[in-house]
Structure formats: structure tokens, C-alpha cells
Amino acid sequence: xxxxxxxxxxxxxxxxxxxxxxxxxxxxxxxxxxxxxxxxxxxxxxxxxxxxxxxxxxxxx
Numbered sequence: 001x002x003x004x005x006x007x008x009x010x011x012x013x014x015x016x017x018x019x020x021x022x023x024x025x026x027x028x029x030x031x032x033x034x035x036x037x038x039x040x041x042x043x044x045x046x047x048x049x050x051x052x053x054x055x056x057x058x059x060x061x
Contacts, residue, residue: 010050
């Protein structure tokens with residue numbers, strides 16, 4: 001799923017987040033699974049900010 005005009009950096013971050021989620025699903029160590037899941041979630045959030053133009057700190061509501 002690609003958004004027109006989305007930065008290459010945001011796409012890379014989203015791909016890396018998906019890789020981490022996949023790796024978390026494969027690992028049997030609960031601590032490692034949580035670490036990977038948390039890191040993937042942070043990357044996903046960052047990629048969403050990048051794709052929105054980096055409007056950090058601005059509340060749309």
C-alpha cells in the first residue's frame with residue numbers, strides 16, 4: 001500500500017516496522033517479542049508522521 005507523494009524514508013520505515021513485526025511473531029522469547037513489537041510500533045508512528053509532512057506537535061482537532 002503506497003500513498004502518492006509519500007517520502008521514500010517513510011516507506012522504508014514502514015517496511016522495517018513490518019520486518020520487525022514478522023520477526024516478533026517468529027521469536028519464542030517474550031522479552032524479545034515485546035522489544036521488537038514496541039520498536040515496530042514506534043517506527044510505524046514515525047513513518048505516519050513523515051507521510052503527513054512531519055507536523056509534529058500540531059493537533060488537527
